[in-house]
Amino acid sequence: MEAGFFSRSEAVGVVKIALTSAENLQLTLRTELSQEEQALTQNTCGPKDDQKPGNEDLKEMLESNKESLKLEAMKRIVGLIAKGKNASELFPAVVKNVASKNIELKKLVYVYLVRYAEEQQDLALLSISTFQRALKDPNQFIRASALRVLSSIRVPIIVPIMMLAIKEAASDLSPYVRKTSAHAIQKLYSLDPDQKEQLIEVIEKLLKDKSTLVAGSVVMAFEEVCPDRIDLIHKNYRKLCNLLVDVEEWGQVVIISMLTRYARTQFTSPWKDGILDENSEKAFYESDSERNQTETKTYIMDPDHRLLLRNTKPLLQSRNTAVLQNIAQCQSEKYMFSIGMFEPFMKSFYVRSTDPTHIKTLKLEILTNLANEANISTILREFQTYVKSQDKSFAAATIQAIGRCATNISEVADTCLNGLVLLLSNRDETVVAESVVVIKKLLQTQPSQHSEIIKHMAKLFDNITVPMARASILWLMGEYCEKVPKIAPDVLRKMAKSFTAEEDIVKLQIVNLAAKLYLTNSKQTKLLTQYILNLGKYDQNYDIRDRTRFIRQLIVPSEKSSALNKYARRILLASKPAPVLESAFKLGTLSHSLNVKATGYQELSDWPTVAPDTSVRNVEVIEPESSSGSETDSEDSDSDEDMKPAPIKTNNIKTKSKVQVKPKKEVSLLDLDDFSQTTTNIIKQPVVSKSLLSDLEGLSLSNMSSSMQVTTSSFSPVKTYDLLHHMSGKGLAAKYHFPRQPCLYQPCMVAVQLILTNCSDHTLEEIHIGDRTPASLNIHCFNTIERLEPGASVTVSMGIDFSDSTQAANFQLCTKTDQFNVAIQPAVGELLMPSTMTEEDFCKEQSKLLGMNETSATITIPTTNFSAINKDILSVANVGVVSSNQNETHRFAGKTVSSGALVLVSLSLQQSPTALLTINTEKSVMASVLLRALTQALTKA
């Protein structure tokens, strides 16, 4: 035996070598092989056709000693399963191989087991001990697959074994095995719901897991087993939010969906009193501070809620559409999606001829909803093309859409109606029919003078054969019979003739029409009506017989007629409201797409009026576990650190009380007070109230580690630049300077102060900022200055997001009558914010930014005076001085305003006139520009 093995493995080696060397000959090999393959596949296909002997054959193969034969047999069995053929009789032969050493054979046996165990429960039990052994295997993969199969065998007797296995696996060292156990929870629950309590315990335990691998699966289990146990989420809420970015995409879908539901129960509605936009924090402030003057209590978003919204935002770049949709649902909790938001993208919803019908109709629906007075003509023109489409159902849907547009926008109602009437003479029957139905609906909603249209329709009536359309016309006749007193009885006369040949739906309408005419014009139609009622009485359809009887009792007065008779007119001729459709299901769910509640649909509850206790989510900070997830942690490489959510988020949450605002913010607030005093009284500066502080609490200060706080600069040069000369500005002169204060409006903006002077002899009115290029340029404008008296000047501040580039910000400065194109060109040094750090930190950061991130130049400087150099550098760049006890090296640190990238400047003095100027930053372009500017400033002096 051993000798045999030896020789075999030797042969294996030889073959492998031969094959690798024969790689070049692969082409020739391939052709030969494909023939062989064909023969092989033919062989395998052959016996399958005649089932019985084939299965006997397979049984023999499975019972043979050769592994390759067994494998071959299993492959064929899997083929049978895939085809949906029954292979259950092979169960005893297959189950014997469950302990096979060959991993592929084993896997295929697993596939078979999972498929047939339910049918052959007793035999399946034979395999259980193998799995129990495998659950203790040192290889985590074997453990996990054993648990997967064990839990997939739907045999009720082994429930206790499964329970035990799940509990054990839930505390396994390998996150992969723990993930598998989360899956197993759902399987066990569906097999035996009685285990719920115990399973919830396991879920609770797994929810605490820190591995991203487990998170998605356990939340799935939570959703399936105990979606109402919201209390289990409290402690894990923040962790889940923070992990979200790193969870695999499928898990993200489930987690976001669950968290959205959670948010609905725990936080108050963000848009109770108006739309708040988080994106422009400035709008957020203003609306709040204004409101503060009138009402005392305003909405402040729970930091935890904000955390969720923040962390889902980056996922908008996901490639997985399901993730996107869920975020949309989640974020829609925050922003009230208004129709207007989608208007610019209207053209994206134009129907393409290659779209499948259901997409076309959906696009139509969207277009209809987007339609308003401004764009309706464009949309209608587009619709005109659609009506001509070859796809009949689509054309019909378009007509309906036109109808809806007409109802929504009264201005175009007449145009639409005329268009629809024109369509009545269309050759295509379905188009005509649909038009009639829509016109019917339109007239129904607009009970004005439309007798012309009804007359036109009556004329067309003979040519229309589609029952729905005929019925609609008849209904219209009946409804507005008073408007067409002459035509309606005539139509009824015609219908009386053809009554028996009509479709049921038309017959019903004929009866209706007859009844209504009888009530309004009984002189002309009494006999006709009676004739029709008699015809209806003997109709084959019981609905029609029923309706006829009902109508007769209702309208024809007789001695024993009921009290209803008196009300017949009011019943039949009551005004009917047009139907309204709206779906109320959670966006993107199965129920939403079908508009029917699907099993397991979790409703979104209404926002609570008072938020439940927020402290439930507080978690004591525990030192990172060392035992669990060690395998993941060890693999954590530096390169991936920046993909994780910024650590600042945890800081954010901890600032619970409103007073705990970072000192830096207070400084900037004071500054604001300062400069608002310098402004003249004409401008109304937004009043900064104490409550502003509370709003600042949620403001993220982007990723700043605690060692490096941004400070306001100690040195501010008063270098003013001309923005607009009074000659070209028709009396309006504008100058600007960079106050070197952190911008209050948005942290990524550079603060700019404008000094506007009126040099003319008349009052300038409504000075404000107009269009800007590029349009994406993010500017925080100053409030419109209502009046500027001759000779007066005013200082206003604005914020501009230069995105760390020295590209000029172009915008228009407008007065009531004129517009002036102006540009603010930032000096590179103004795109920085000083940051204070210790010398130690500086060196540490500098050592991280070497190589490509380092730019240096040797320069000659006239002076070595420390304060002179300081002044020169600070005049060019808004950086902070790093205090040092070394005399020969000066260090300065700053951050770029927009992205917060560190910029480290160091100047080391060498032999008397020369010095080495070094800049370390990721922003290499900025570095070179800054280097040039600094060199210039230093050498000039």
Next chain:
Amino acid sequence: MIHSLFLINASGDIFLEKHWKSVVSRSVCDYFFEAQERASEPENVPPVIPTPHHYLISVLRHRIYFVAVIQSEVPPLFVIEFLHRVVDTFQDYFGVCTEAAIKDNVVVVYELLEEMLDNGFPLATESNILKELIKPPTILRTMVNTITGSTNVGEQLPTGQLSVVPWRRTGVKYTNNEAYFDVVEEIDAIIDKSGSTITAEIQGVIDACVKLTGMPDLTLSFMNPRLLDDVSFHPCVRFKRWEAERILSFIPPDGNFRLLSYHVSSQNLVAIPVYVKHNITFREGSSQGRFDLTLGPKQTMGKAVESVLVSSQLPRGVLNVNLNPSQGTYTFDPVTKLLSWDVGKINPQKLPSLKGSMSLQAGASKQTRTPPSTSSLRSNKWPSQV
């Protein structure tokens, strides 16, 4: 979540079924066949079909319907997205995703499906992870396996499953280190009767084939990243870096993958490389119609327009066409009424044209609707926008 999967070919045969939970009888597909019958075009089968006890969610790829059976509430897009991922994986493994390929590799397909879903919830969908678990079948490997008895199935947990970069397997080695990037852009445009563009937008993708040793960290920067709207990334791309600097920084998966897909919106001016002039008339009362189509390049910026294919859906009434192309070849399918004209390269000096007559159905003289001007064009080697 996903209970079962049925694969149905164009002729309506279920040729593969896989169940992740209890077996669902294949008779559930009858509802699908019903819907299929009702739909005029194969693409028009509704993606979600409710049945009394289940819901069927289907996608159509490579003329195969992938029908997933679900029982309870789940976002339909989740299932659809997953089904597409399944198809992509098959394509990755077998080169093509056809009925024949799936039938030939039914064991691998089964092993794959088993790994991709556990209890109906996606388990491993990353191609790199799957390839470590189940090696793609190659002729050479099949032969080695039959001789040596080794298997296609990995014995260890794929390294990717536990790492923070699940998409990349460890221990990759190449003698030639190379990376290729394909920028593929498609222009979607709607052009009205008079030839003016109503809307045009660009859908672009960057497909990469990276064969690099070890754990490479790549950065890719664009000349004008502002053009890109609505970008969506492969999970490997660091989002923060993109947001701050508009630079793609990533540790790539091994092999083929889609790095980025983007959208250049209709707000930007999109140049359409080709124009089509048509003159199609159906004479009233006669059974003849005239057909005249001329193509020309437009705003090509000096680049040649190649492999142009024009296809046009003619009305039902057209029985046959007798056309004369000035270049290339044309085909007309009398059943689907699809006319396709393989033009090839456009020579600006001599514009390609397709002229001739159509024979119409006798009773169809009523059909004087506007002739369909649905033309889909394709041109390769087009200057990319990025």
